[in-house]
Amino acid sequence: MLSFALIFIAAIFFSGIISRTKSIFSGRKGPGIMQPIKDIIRLFRKGAVYSQTSSFVFQIAPTIYFSSVVMAMLIVPFGQSKGLISFNGDFIFFAYVLALGKFFSIISALDTGSSFGGMGASREALYSMFAEPAFFILIGSLALLTGHSSFQEIFSALHLGSYITYALAILATFVLLMIAMIENSRMPIDDPKTHLELTMIHEVMILENSGFDLGLILSAGCLKFAIYGALIVNLFIGIFPYEYTIPLFFITQFLIAITIGTIESFMARFRMGHNAQFIFALTSVSLLIFFGALLILGKFI
Amino acid sequence: MNEEITVFSNVKIIDILYNTTLFEFIKTMHESELLMYLSFGITLLAMIAIAYVPMKMKAKLATFIVIANAMITSWIAIPALFGDALEYVMYAGAFMGNITIRIDALAAWFMVIINFTAVTGVMYGDGYLKGHQSKPAKLSLHWILFLLFQLSMLGVCVVQHGLAFLIVWEIMSLSSMLLVIFDHHKPNTIKAGLNYFVQMHISVLLLTVGFIWVYFQTGSFSFEAFHTFFGTNSNIWLFLIFFVGFGFKAGFIPFHTWLPHAHPAAPSHISGVMSGVIVKLGIYGIIRIITFLSSDLLLLGEIVVSVSVLTGLYGILNAAIHHDFKKMLAYCTIENIGIIGIGIGVGMMGLGNGSPLLYYLGFGGALLHVLNHSLFKSLLFYAAGSVYKQTHTRNMEKLGGLIKQMPKTALIFLIGAIAIGGIPPFNGFVSEFIIYSGLLEGMKSSNLSQTSLLILTFAGLSIIGGISILTFTKAFGTIFLGNPREKMDPTPQEVSRLMLIPQYIIIAAMLSVAFFPQIYLTIISHIVQGLSVSRLGFEPVGFDSFATMISNISIYSAIFIGLIGLFWGVRAVIVKRRTQSSQPTWNCGYEGIATPKMQYTGKSFSKPLSKILNFLLIEKKQFTQMKPSELFPSKRNYSSSYLDFFEHFFIRKITRRLLYATNYFKFIQNGRIQSYVIYGIVFIIAIFVLTALNILQ
Numbered sequence: 001m002l003s004f005a006l007i008f009i010a011a012i013f014f015s016g017i018i019s020r021t022k023s024i025f026s027g028r029k030g031p032g033i034m035q036p037i038k039d040i041i042r043l044f045r046k047g048a049v050y051s052q053t054s055s056f057v058f059q060i061a062p063t064i065y066f067s068s069v070v071m072a073m074l075i076v077p078f079g080q081s082k083g084l085i086s087f088n089g090d091f092i093f094f095a096y097v098l099a100l101g102k103f104f105s106i107i108s109a110l111d112t113g114s115s116f117g118g119m120g121a122s123r124e125a126l127y128s129m130f131a132e133p134a135f136f137i138l139i140g141s142l143a144l145l146t147g148h149s150s151f152q153e154i155f156s157a158l159h160l161g162s163y164i165t166y167a168l169a170i171l172a173t174f175v176l177l178m179i180a181m182i183e184n185s186r187m188p189i190d191d192p193k194t195h196l197e198l199t200m201i202h203e204v205m206i207l208e209n210s211g212f213d214l215g216l217i218l219s220a221g222c223l224k225f226a227i228y229g230a231l232i233v234n235l236f237i238g239i240f241p242y243e244y245t246i247p248l249f250f251i252t253q254f255l256i257a258i259t260i261g262t263i264e265s266f267m268a269r270f271r272m273g274h275n276a277q278f279i280f281a282l283t284s285v286s287l288l289i290f291f292g293a294l295l296i297l298g299k300f301i
Numbered sequence: 302m303n304e305e306i307t308v309f310s311n312v313k314i315i316d317i318l319y320n321t322t323l324f325e326f327i328k329t330m331h332e333s334e335l336l337m338y339l340s341f342g343i344t345l346l347a348m349i350a351i352a353y354v355p356m357k358m359k360a361k362l363a364t365f366i367v368i369a370n371a372m373i374t375s376w377i378a379i380p381a382l383f384g385d386a387l388e389y390v391m392y393a394g395a396f397m398g399n400i401t402i403r404i405d406a407l408a409a410w411f412m413v414i415i416n417f418t419a420v421t422g423v424m425y426g427d428g429y430l431k432g433h434q435s436k437p438a439k440l441s442l443h444w445i446l447f448l449l450f451q452l453s454m455l456g457v458c459v460v461q462h463g464l465a466f467l468i469v470w471e472i473m474s475l476s477s478m479l480l481v482i483f484d485h486h487k488p489n490t491i492k493a494g495l496n497y498f499v500q501m502h503i504s505v506l507l508l509t510v511g512f513i514w515v516y517f518q519t520g521s522f523s524f525e526a527f528h529t530f531f532g533t534n535s536n537i538w539l540f541l542i543f544f545v546g547f548g549f550k551a552g553f554i555p556f557h558t559w560l561p562h563a564h565p566a567a568p569s570h571i572s573g574v575m576s577g578v579i580v581k582l583g584i585y586g587i588i589r590i591i592t593f594l595s596s597d598l599l600l601l602g603e604i605v606v607s608v609s610v611l612t613g614l615y616g617i618l619n620a621a622i623h624h625d626f627k628k629m630l631a632y633c634t635i636e637n638i639g640i641i642g643i644g645i646g647v648g649m650m651g652l653g654n655g656s657p658l659l660y661y662l663g664f665g666g667a668l669l670h671v672l673n674h675s676l677f678k679s680l681l682f683y684a685a686g687s688v689y690k691q692t693h694t695r696n697m698e699k700l701g702g703l704i705k706q707m708p709k710t711a712l713i714f715l716i717g718a719i720a721i722g723g724i725p726p727f728n729g730f731v732s733e734f735i736i737y738s739g740l741l742e743g744m745k746s747s748n749l750s751q752t753s754l755l756i757l758t759f760a761g762l763s764i765i766g767g768i769s770i771l772t773f774t775k776a777f778g779t780i781f782l783g784n785p786r787e788k789m790d791p792t793p794q795e796v797s798r799l800m801l802i803p804q805y806i807i808i809a810a811m812l813s814v815a816f817f818p819q820i821y822l823t824i825i826s827h828i829v830q831g832l833s834v835s836r837l838g839f840e841p842v843g844f845d846s847f848a849t850m851i852s853n854i855s856i857y858s859a860i861f862i863g864l865i866g867l868f869w870g871v872r873a874v875i876v877k878r879r880t881q882s883s884q885p886t887w888n889c890g891y892e893g894i895a896t897p898k899m900q901y902t903g904k905s906f907s908k909p910l911s912k913i914l915n916f917l918l919i920e921k922k923q924f925t926q927m928k929p930s931e932l933f934p935s936k937r938n939y940s941s942s943y944l945d946f947f948e949h950f951f952i953r954k955i956t957r958r959l960l961y962a963t964n965y966f967k968f969i970q971n972g973r974i975q976s977y978v979i980y981g982i983v984f985i986i987a988i989f990v991l992t993a994l995n996i997l998q
Contacts, residue, residue: 052884103770
């Protein structure tokens with residue numbers, strides 16, 4: 001329950017901090033930190049325009065996408081406190097619940113009959129598929145290392161053995177951060193700030209969405225960032241008491257947001273053809289973590 | 302009346318039979334044996350009757366008999382699912398000797414799955430073949446074969462005698478081959494049928510070799526002889542022979558190449574049943590052999606896992622790129638066989654490691670996935686068949702926007718697509734989750750190679766899941782969403798209720814697996830314990846707590862649905878107060894109506910993937926290049942299709958060489974009956990002489 005509340009709070013500020021960082025780096029005055037949330041709230045109050053081509057899939061998809069993110073949020077733990085849902089292998093459930101949301105957002109993009117939708121949908125499906133093994137090998141290795149298989153148990157047992165595990169946690173941070181970028185279609189995979197048609201993945205997928213539905217999609221995006229941020233925080237906090245971990249949670253989320261903003265300010269988007277290689281390279285980083293886990297367990301003898 | 306009879310006779314008719322003197326000899330039989338004969342009898346009668354009943358009644362009679370058979374055999378099978386195995390011996394002449402008929406929990410599980418799929422198949426087929434009423438002979442043959450097909454599949458599960466097994470196996474292969482070539486006026490269908498025919502016989506050859514090997518070592522064709530064989534000989538080679546033999550049926554790479562030809566060629570209800578159950582009988586065979594193994598299980602498990610994960614990846618990659626939607630489903634079957642194989646391999650590792658939980662998770666996941674896949678794959682084939690029936694094309698690039706004309710079929714396909722991706726809240730997730738848990742459990746082993754293999758398999762399974770999302774969003778999106786890509790004449794309409802009802806039944810069964818998994822897990826736990834508890838002395842440690850956890854997951858899935866419902870409700874309330882309008886899709890400000898050609902096609906959807914993996918997914922393009930001197934280019938064609946890597950690079954090369962060699966023996970098959978008679982006589986004389994001279998014993 002604690003993690004749910006914390007993620008929710010972090011999600012409110014996350015996008016704002018990213019855009020604020022970007023505006024500072026580019027020397028603009030820029031919008032306030034609360035601007036993305038204000039946008040979402042305004043979208044919730046707006047009417048909607050639906051494509052004549054679209055069917056019920058297009059209408060229900062944003063709701064399912066949002067629900068899947070909320071469901072995933074329930075699984076994420078915080079230090080000692082479990083998520084609302086916690087069982088052995090819950091990270092598999094986590095990944096597959098998010099997959100349902102992805103499934104629907106992809107088919108809703110195809111529902112409009114626009115070539116933009118198809119373009120975004122195809123790429124979203126491809127890139128998220130490539131990111132999948134990185135996540136599974138990462139959590140699988142941590143499960144191997146700790147001997148547990150639920151998020152909460154893995155994270156709380158991670159640093160009980162030795163301090164080398166912090167090195168693994170840093171590698172894992174990189175992987176999770178990149179997965180967060182892929183999942184949210186940010187730089188260097190996709191550029192959210194260019195003109196709509198040129199943002200090749202996520203923005204073109206949601207091109208036809210408007211009003212309440214768009215609000216749901218955008219808020220799901222904010223939550224997704226905060227969820228991955230929370231996973232990263234969990235990699236480090238272990239079983240520390242709450243008075244340290246809660247401030248640490250917000251500091252880390254803040255740092256992650258700033259990092260993302262910085263990356264977006266100084267990097268250009270990859271060529272589409274290179275994305276797949278880049279994403280697949282994440283899997284090799286995950287494999288490094290696996291070998292690290294084997295080393296710590298002393299299986300390499 | 303003796304005690305035995307009072308115990309078993311819970312059917313009235315049989316009581317009467319017992320009391321008449323005419324059926325005195327039947328007293329010696331077991332009730333289930335009697336029921337089995339009853340089922341044979343009515344099927345044989347019905348096979349004759351189908352040929353003579355009027356056109357309208359053929360399918361109805363077949364449906365009735367299939368349901369009756371399903372009820373009778375399930376009546377026998379279901380007690381075995383929960384309780385003890387049923388065993389009796391059937392005397393089948395001097396040559397075959399005593400045939401053991403044994404229905405244990407494993408056989409019963411497959412029997413129930415076969416029956417369920419056969420029933421939905423025949424119900425759907427009734428509606429599907431409505432357009433063929435002008436060809437009564439063709440339809441009669443089709444339904445007769447269907448009955449034979451169901452019975453032979455059931456036979457495969459119960460027979461525990463090498464020779465008899467080969468015979469029923471052969472009947473199954475032949476009847477299904479003849480069912481596949483229903484549209485035999487099309488050359489492609491015949492070609493696919495022959496391909497299937499030949500590959501099945503390579504499979505039978507290997508199985509025969511296996512059984513004969515055991516026979517020579519032990520002197521018995523009974524399955525019990527496997528215990529003796531594996532107890533004293535090396536386990537590896539015989540298992541591999543059987544694995545390849547059954548692998549042809551199941552569709553493990555590189556023995557899968559018949560599937561992508563046979564499934565599209567067959568009528569959809571046959572594709573559904575074939576993909577749903579025939580292929581699973583290969584899995585049944587493999588599991589059956591595994592129950593007799595006694596050593597080298599770890600190594601064999603690693604082999605099975607490696608082959609399976611490659612099968613899964615290869616299958617789903619090919620499924621992602623093909624635009625013939627039945628071919629796509631056929632490749633997807635290969636993928637699911639891979640997933641089942643991973644489960645089996647993990648289970649074998651569990652046996653090898655002596656870890657009961659791993660064993661349970663592996664085989665349990667595999668068996669549940671057998672059920673799940675038979676459900677959603679037959680559902681998808683039926684839905685695809687409905688699309689084919691209404692549009693007469695299997696090419697998804699010609700379709701689009703069908704959700705408006707066929708909303709029910711679209712919804713059915715959508716449910717099947719989500720389930721097959723292993724996504725909660727449907728049933729695919731339950732079995733995939735068990736296999737994932739098995740992999741996680743197996744990773745903990747102290748064996749480095751096992752740990753490394755399993756984590757790669759873990760990643761492989763996640764990629765399979767990811768690509769299956771790509772595959773099915775592509776299929777659903779291209780067939781059902783957007784604008785129609787070609788004008789259909791007549792406009793496609795929703796299929797009849799006769800075809801929809803079996804699909805609803807399957808969905809109900811799928812939901813029961815998803816939300817009440819504990820029922821199935823109890824049965825599976827019983828099956829898995831029965832497989833080798835006597836041999837290995839496994840205590841069922843951790844089985845039950847795991848089953849409880851799985852049923853908790855189904856509660857979470859229900860919560861998930863509740864959450865979706867909640868947000869949907871909130872949205873409905875809010876959206877009602879807002880203005881809504883319907884406008885054309887935005888085209889970058891381009892004035893005029895968007896043409897359907899502007900949509901992404903299925904091919905362009907999967908092109909990035911096939912481009913990255915172009916060494917495996919070979920694209921064959923056919924077009925004529927424009928010449929520089931050609932000032933006014935004329936109309937030209939461009940076509941592109943994908944080739945199967947294994948078929949193209951291995952099998953075709955082998956067959957080409959074979960063809961070259963066998964060409965020299967063409968004179969033997971000269972088409973003259975007289976020569977064939979001579980061959981027969983020469984053969985008989987040769988046998989006679991050799992026996993007389995004591996060379997052949």
